[in-house]
Amino acid sequence: MSGPSRIPGGAESTLRFRFDGVEYRARPGDTLAAALLANGVGRVARSFKYHRPRGVMAAGVEEPNALVTVGVGGRTEPNTRATDLYVYDGLVAVSQNRWPSLAFDLGAINGIAAPFLAAGFYYKTFFGPASRWMLYEKFIRRAAGMGKAPTAPDPDAYEHRAAFCDVLVVGGGAAGIAAARKAVAAGERVILVEQQRALSGSIEGVRMLTRTTASGLWDHGFATLAERLVEPGQTPTPGQPAQRLWHVRATRIVLATGAIERPLTFAGNDRPGVMLSQAVRSYIARFDVLPGERVVIATNNDDAYATADAIAAAGGEVVAILDSRASGPATHFPVFTDAVPLSTSGQTHHLASVKARVGAGTRRFDADLLAVSGGFTPVVHLHSQAGGKLDWREDLQAFVPGASPQAVSSVGAAAGEVPAIAATVAVLPDPKHSFIDFQNDVTASDLDLAWAEGYRSVEHLKRYTTLGMATDQGKTSNMAALAHLASVAGVTIPQAGLTTFRPPFTPLTLGALAGADGGGHAAPARRIALYDRHQRLNPLWQPLGLWHRPRAYPIGDETLHAAALREARAVRTTAGIVDVSTLAKFAVTGPDAAAFLEIVCATGVAKLAVGRGRYTFMLREDGMVMDDGTVWRIAETRYLLTSSTGGADRMEAHLSYAHHVLAPQLKVSVVAQQEHFAGIALAGPLSREILAALTGTEMPAHMGVAQAAIAGVPVLILAASYSGERAFEIYAEGHLAGPVWDALEVATRAAGGYPYGLEALEFLRIEKGHIVIGAEGDGRTTPHDLSLEKMLRKAGGFIGASGLTRPALAAADRAQLVGLTSDTPIPEGAMLIAHDGAPVEGHVTSAAGRVIGTGAVALGLLGGGRARLGDVLLASSPTRGQSARVTVTAPVFYDVEGTRYRE
Amino acid sequence: MMQIDCPYCGPRAQVEFAYERTLDSIVTLDMPAEEAVSRLYARANPRGLDDELWRHSFGCRQWLVLRRHRVSHAIVSITEYAP
Numbered sequence: 013m014s015g016p017s018r019i020p021g022g023a024e025s026t027l028r029f030r031f032d033g034v035e036y037r038a039r040p041g042d043t044l045a046a047a048l049l050a051n052g053v054g055r056v057a058r059s060f061k062y063h064r065p066r067g068v069m070a071a072g073v074e075e076p077n078a079l080v081t082v083g084v085g086g087r088t089e090p091n092t093r094a095t096d097l098y099v100y101d102g103l104v105a106v107s108q109n110r111w112p113s114l115a116f117d118l119g120a121i122n123g124i125a126a127p128f129l130a131a132g133f134y135y136k137t138f139f140g141p142a143s144r145w146m147l148y149e150k151f152i153r154r155a156a157g158m159g160k161a162p163t164a165p166d167p168d169a170y171e172h173r174a175a176f177c178d179v180l181v182v183g184g185g186a187a188g189i190a191a192a193r194k195a196v197a198a199g200e201r202v203i204l205v206e207q208q209r210a211l212s213g214s215i216e217g218v219r220m221l222t223r224t225t226a227s228g229l230w231d232h233g234f235a236t237l238a239e240r241l242v243e244p245g246q247t248p249t250p251g252q253p254a255q256r257l258w259h260v261r262a263t264r265i266v267l268a269t270g271a272i273e274r275p276l277t278f279a280g281n282d283r284p285g286v287m288l289s290q291a292v293r294s295y296i297a298r299f300d301v302l303p304g305e306r307v308v309i310a311t312n313n314d315d316a317y318a319t320a321d322a323i324a325a326a327g328g329e330v331v332a333i334l335d336s337r338a339s340g341p342a343t344h345f346p347v348f349t350d351a352v353p354l355s356t357s358g359q360t361h362h363l364a365s366v367k368a369r370v371g372a373g374t375r376r377f378d379a380d381l382l383a384v385s386g387g388f389t390p391v392v393h394l395h396s397q398a399g400g401k402l403d404w405r406e407d408l409q410a411f412v413p414g415a416s417p418q419a420v421s422s423v424g425a426a427a428g429e430v431p432a433i434a435a436t437v438a439v440l441p442d443p444k445h446s447f448i449d450f451q452n453d454v455t456a457s458d459l460d461l462a463w464a465e466g467y468r469s470v471e472h473l474k475r476y477t478t479l480g481m482a483t484d485q486g487k488t489s490n491m492a493a494l495a496h497l498a499s500v501a502g503v504t505i506p507q508a509g510l511t512t513f514r515p516p517f518t519p520l521t522l523g524a525l526a527g528a529d530g531g532g533h534a535a536p537a538r539r540i541a542l543y544d545r546h547q548r549l550n551p552l553w554q555p556l557g558l559w560h561r562p563r564a565y566p567i568g569d570e571t572l573h574a575a576a577l578r579e580a581r582a583v584r585t586t587a588g589i590v591d592v593s594t595l596a597k598f599a600v601t602g603p604d605a606a607a608f609l610e611i612v613c614a615t616g617v618a619k620l621a622v623g624r625g626r627y628t629f630m631l632r633e634d635g636m637v638m639d640d641g642t643v644w645r646i647a648e649t650r651y652l653l654t655s656s657t658g659g660a661d662r663m664e665a666h667l668s669y670a671h672h673v674l675a676p677q678l679k680v681s682v683v684a685q686q687e688h689f690a691g692i693a694l695a696g697p698l699s700r701e702i703l704a705a706l707t708g709t710e711m712p713a714h715m716g717v718a719q720a721a722i723a724g725v726p727v728l729i730l731a732a733s734y735s736g737e738r739a740f741e742i743y744a745e746g747h748l749a750g751p752v753w754d755a756l757e758v759a760t761r762a763a764g765g766y767p768y769g770l771e772a773l774e775f776l777r778i779e780k781g782h783i784v785i786g787a788e789g790d791g792r793t794t795p796h797d798l799s800l801e802k803m804l805r806k807a808g809g810f811i812g813a814s815g816l817t818r819p820a821l822a823a824a825d826r827a828q829l830v831g832l833t834s835d836t837p838i839p840e841g842a843m844l845i846a847h848d849g850a851p852v853e854g855h856v857t858s859a860a861g862r863v864i865g866t867g868a869v870a871l872g873l874l875g876g877g878r879a880r881l882g883d884v885l886l887a888s889s890p891t892r893g894q895s896a897r898v899t900v901t902a903p904v905f906y907d908v909e910g911t912r913y914r915e
Numbered sequence: 916m917m918q919i920d921c922p923y924c925g926p927r928a929q930v931e932f933a934y935e936r937t938l939d940s941i942v943t944l945d946m947p948a949e950e951a952v953s954r955l956y957a958r959a960n961p962r963g964l965d966d967e968l969w970r971h972s973f974g975c976r977q978w979l980v981l982r983r984h985r986v987s988h989a990i991v992s993i994t995e996y997a998p
Contacts, residue, residue, distance in 0.1 A: 231929075231988045232918040261918060261928075399987060417987035611944060633942050633955055665970065669935065672978050673968070674944055676998050809944060814951035 014380040015285075015362035016049035019300045019326050025050075029103035031080075032114055038099040039299075041209070045071070045078050045094040046299035054284040054361030056080065056094060058110040060158065060482065061453035063117050067284025067361070068303075069450065071095055071294035073207060073225070073518050074272045074487035076450040077282070080105040081159040083245020086167045090159025091483050091519065092244045098209060100246050108159040115360075131458035131477040132465070158483070168254035172527035177203045177219070180235055180262035182226040182394060184211040187424025188268030192218050195266075203260060205237055221258070226269075228515030229394040233262045233418060236515070238524055255524040264419035267394050271410075271425035274386035274491050275450075276310055279355035279442035281384070282450050285363035286356060288488075289316040289385035296326045304381020308366045310334040310353045313433040316385040320345045323383075331379045334368050337434040348375070354441060356382060387433035389491050390426045396513040404506040407432040410491065411510065448496060449489040451482035456496055463500050470497060470509040480511060483519050540593045541690040541746035545753045546767075554770050557658050559594045564769040572771060579768035580775040580863045583735050587696030587765035589756050590773055592741060593749075596641070596660035597685040598667060600651040604678035609643060609651060612670050614795065614810045615803045620645045623717045625730060629800060630655070630666070631812025635821055637789045637798060638812075639663055642732055644717055652728075656785045660686050670811060689728075690749035692756055695739035695776075697912070698763045703729070703740055706759055711740065714914050723751035733913040734773070736780035736906050778860040779869055781831060781904035787857040788829055788871055794821050798829045799878070799903065827854055830877035831901040832870040832887065837861065838896045839889040844874055847886060856887050862905070868896065869905045920993055923975040931973040938966040938980065962986060968996060 018025075025037035031048060038047035045068045048056055056078045057066045066077035078094040082105045090108065097105075110117040179195040181188050184206030192204045192215050202218045204211075205226050214220075224239040237258035241248060248254045273288040275281060287303050289311065295301040306329045309316050320330045320343065333343065334351035351370040356363050362380040389410050392402060401414035405428055412428035413421075421427075440446045443456035458477045467473045479493050480486025486493070490511070498508040523530070538558040540546075551562035552572060566575035582588045600609055609617040613628040620626060625644035632638045639662070641655035655663045664684045671682055694703060700711045707720035711731065718729040725748045733739040744752045757767060783789055783798055794816065795801045804816075815821075832838060837859070844854040854874035861868050870887070874880060880900050888895040902908075917929040940958055942951045959965070967981045978996035983989070 230916050232916070234916045234918070234928075417989065633951070665933065665972065668970070668976065668978075673935075673941060673996065673998060811944075814942065814946065814948040815955065817948040818952060 014305055015052055015054050016301060016303045017052055018050040019302050022300045027099050027101045029099050031105050032107055042099045042299055043095050044080065044097045044099055044105060046295060046301050047099045048094065049295060049303055050301045052361060055114065057107050058114065058117055059453050060109065060451060063109065064282060065284055066282060068094065068287065070288050071291040074484060076484045076488050079108055081108055086162055086164035087245050088162035089244040090161060098243050100243050103245065131462045166523050168248055168523060170255050170523040170527050171253045172257050172259060174259045175203065176261040177201045178263045179266060180260055181266045181268060183268030183270060185268055185270055185424065186212060189213045189215065191266040191268055191423050225518050226394060227517050227520055229265065229398040233265060235260045235262060235265065238520055255521060257524045257527060267420065267422040267426050268424050269391035269394060269426040271388040271390045271430045272487055274389055275488055276353065276384045276386045277440060277446045277448060277456060277492055278353045279445040282447040283356050283358040283363060284361055285358055285380055286382045286384060289319040289383040292383045293319050293322045296322050302326045302328050304362060305329060306331050306379045307381045307383055308332050308334060308377050308379040309383045311385040312336040313385055313387055313431045314341050315431040316383065317341055317343055319383050331377050353382065386492065388425065388430035390428050390430065393513045393517050395420055395422055397515055402510065409433055409435050448493050449479045449486060451484050452478045454479045459493065459496050460500065470511055473497065474511050540591060541749050542591055542593065542753050545750060546591065549767060551769055559657065561594060562591065562769040564771045565767050576769065576771035576775060579766050579772035582765040583696045583737055583768060583776055584863050587694060587698045587702055587760045587763050588768040589760050590693050590768045592691040592693045594657040595691055596655040596657065596663050597689055598653040599683045599685055600653055600680060601649060602680040603649055604680045605649050605651050608671065608675060608678050608680040609653065611675055611810055612667060613643060614805060614812060616805050617643055622648060625715045625717060625732065633812055633815050635794055635812045635815030635818065636791055637793055637795060639785050644730055646717060658786055688746060689743040690746045692742045692753055693739055694742060694756055695733065695735045695737045696765055697737060699738050699740055702759045702763055706755055723755040725752050727752060734782060735776035736912060738913045775860045775863050778858050778871060779863055779906040781871065784858065797826055825876045827873040827875055828877040829903050830872055830874045831903040831905060832856065832872050832898040833901055834868045834896045834898045836868060836896045838868045838870040838887050838898060839892055839894040842887040842889040844872060844885045845888055871903055874900065917988055919990065921971050921974060921979065922993055922995055923977055924971060927974055931971060933970045933972040935968040935970055938968055964991060
């Protein structure tokens with residue numbers, strides 16, 4: 013018998029699971045790694061690039077090799093560490109990165125990947141013709157990879173929970189338990205987090221979170237903890253989430269995160285049967301699994317000698333202890349000092365032999381397991397994430413936690429209470445097969461190559477070789493890499509530097525990050541006051557930010573375009589009504605209301621007569637147009653300011669800033685009323701007659717204000733036109749607006765009109781040349797670019813006036829608003845070019861067909877556009893394969909004089 | 916995520932707040948154009964303490980001044996904004 017096996021006796025193996033289609037049995041409490049080893053399965057994976065057979069190296073979350081895909085359908089989880097997965101009855105796992113099977117893998121047999129995949133392989137393919145990269149990419153994608161993400165939706169629920177405590181203890185080992193006990197005794201509220209299922213002790217009065225990983229430590233004592241309620245791939249209890257992400261705020265944090273054992277670097281150090289020394293002890297003590305019968309131990313410290321005792325006690329044979337030092341502790345096992353492993357040979361599930369340098373000579377040992385210990389790396393990830401410094405300990409050849417800017421302390425092994433080691437410079441006769449980063453298949457020769465090619469900074473080396481960039485983030489490999497780099501560079505390890513530790517500590521399921529905020533709950537839906545009225549008409553809804561607005565009201569099997577065209581034509585010929593409730597609305601009141609508005613608005617406001625309104629726009633401080641809308645003087649010291657739907661929240665903050673920071677001396681009150689009032693615009697040549705009949709009131713002229721009642725509901729009527737036709741905006745309190753809509757809808761339909769949606773609104777405003785913030789006003793356009801400069805208040809004093817003085821904003825070649833016409837549809841977003849291959853001179857911001865008549869019209873931003881009327885350009889959208897010949901015109905295509913909405 | 920001790924609401928998570936700008940980049944309305952542009956585009960960006968204007972947007976909506984260390988994120992003081 014050779015290879016891993018279960019130590020005879022003990023509990024019955026009652027759980028059934030499948031690995032690569034074969035059914036095995038496991039004991040309750042087994043990890044998948046332990047269960048596979050207990051069943052004699054030593055080879056569990058193929059490696060990332062070279063498809064080399066790999067086994068189990070560790071017993072904890074640092075495992076780089078034994079990655080599996082677990083679960084079926086939408087519950088599939090790839091790249092799960094077999095050491096961090098407790099077996100449950102019915103577990104299904106498969107090995108990864110092999111084809112057609114783990115035993116017979118074409119990628120490995122051909123060995124064809126190797127020459128392509130050395131350090132920097134993909135950077136190198138960027139040089140030379142693009143076609144070569146296309147060829148390589150296909151090949152590399154097939155050859156190199158991890159598990160595949162599932163394509164089916166995740167059926168599980170996830171949740172977030174918030175908590176706070178005086179002390180958060182991370183790690184339920186001896187040091188963590190001791191810290192928690194002490195804190196509880198001092199009367200502190202304690203949360204204790206442990207990655208494994210069980211703690212090594214229990215404490216009264218502590219909130220224990222087992223199977224929970226402290227995944228990130230952020231600012232001000234804020235920690236994110238990922239709790240698994242079920243194992244990967246397992247079906248949760250009905251009504252329960254699969255995982256829970258805790259957001260914990262702690263006054264102080266104690267890190268008892270332990271240390272990770274480091275492997276040694278030699279040829280074939282990645283074979284099944286090479287295992288970390290403490291992992292060997294873990295499998296014996298925790299799982300009654302003996303990872304090998306005849307064991308060689310290679311070490312540079314005293315700790316591995318305890319492994320020899322454990323192996324012997326479990327019935328295994330310790331063939332030899334290879335100690336790289338001149339002497340080790342007293343032991344009855346055969347010890348070879350000044351001895352290091354050189355290479356291994358292996359069989360499928362275990363080693364066959366170990367070749368070692370002993371003194372000046374070499375020796376071969378028959379062994380099925382090689383337990384290695386290259387020293388211990390304190391787990392400083394969380395300390396480092398929280399901004400803590402790291403100190404170098406020469407005796408440990410490791411970084412330990414130094415000063416922290418937060419109330420974060422480390423205890424136990426995490427603080428450097430680990431066995432000292434001898435610093436050894438490995439002589440590597442076969443660097444091509446001496447692995448540094450097992451998960452990403454980075455060898456010593458890759459590091460040498462990168463160094464030879466001039467990569468010196470450890471951060472560059474990391475990116476060039478992909479060292480430490482796999483799902484394990486180099487937990488087992490970083491120190492070996494730094495040691496190798498330092499020896500090549502002839503510097504000390506702290507001089508070689510260290511890459512940054514970033515969250516999460518172990519891979520996190522995206523579902524856990526999303527919590528309950530998935531699917532329809534990804535964003536809150538904001539419903540307009542008249543939602544029910546629209547829903548009755550079965551419209552196509554369009555999301556607009558968080559709002560949902562009717563896009564069109566198709567009749568029968570009408571298409572969106574046909575419906576919108578019918579609706580828009582009704583506005584041009586008879587009448588239409590549209591819901592404009594989502595417009596931002598601000599009541600600006602007080603003796604200084606006009607003075608305040610003249611700070612915010614770049615246009616004149618103070619001279620506005622009571623009962624009148626006008627178009628206005630607001631600038632950012634840099635002079636760019638921020639938003640536009642209308643301002644109305646409702647009474648002597650009372651104004652109504654409207655602005656765009658999408659900019660409502662931004663405008664609220666902007667007005668607050670202007671008031672409280674820039675002009676706190678002004679006596680003015682600003683109240684956001686976006687949701688308070690529902691708004692309905694009635695537009696079309698018949699709108700005045702319809703409204704006069706409904707209200708019994710004479711309607712005001714363009715930009716006038718009226719107060720009236722419709723269906724018994726008090727309404728504010730503003731004579732403003734967005735469509736280019738005579739139009740009125742009618743505002744009523746949201747909860748009263750239903751009957752107002754009903755009355756307007758009945759009257760409009762009776763006049764031959766229709767309700768219209770956003771699509772028709774777009775047709776109408778594009779034809780009229782009205783800009784939209786977000787399309788034409790894209791945050792890079794000045795009033796001049798949008799032909800609004802004549803409206804700027806000469807006296808200045810408004811936000812953005814200073815910014816506008818920058819000389820670059822007066823340049824003649826700036827992108828300016830133009831109109832574009834064509835006989836064929838103009839693709840929205842298309843670039844404007846003189847001909848194919850010519851430089852880009854601008855782009856199409858909004859496009860539509862003419863509402864009445866034929867041909868297409870569009871608005872666009874074109875370099876020096878105002879001086880280019882009559883030019884013929886190509887509006888080209890290569891990504892959609894669409895283009896149109898366009899003629900540059902003024903940005904208005906309908907009723908240029910504006911007679912249709914004035915008298 | 917930082918914890919900000921709002922003088923009106925008490926300690927709250929950073930997500931409730933919106934950063935506005937540093938105090939020295941406030942452009943007052945009476946400022947000469949040249950100085951205004953310089954305040955907008957030439958920031959001190961100190962590696963250390965700075966005074967910042969924040970707003971408790973999802974709380975009391977008041978404007979606050981945080982004296983905050985830009986490396987350690989330590990907040991030295993929080994006061995209501997007074998121009």
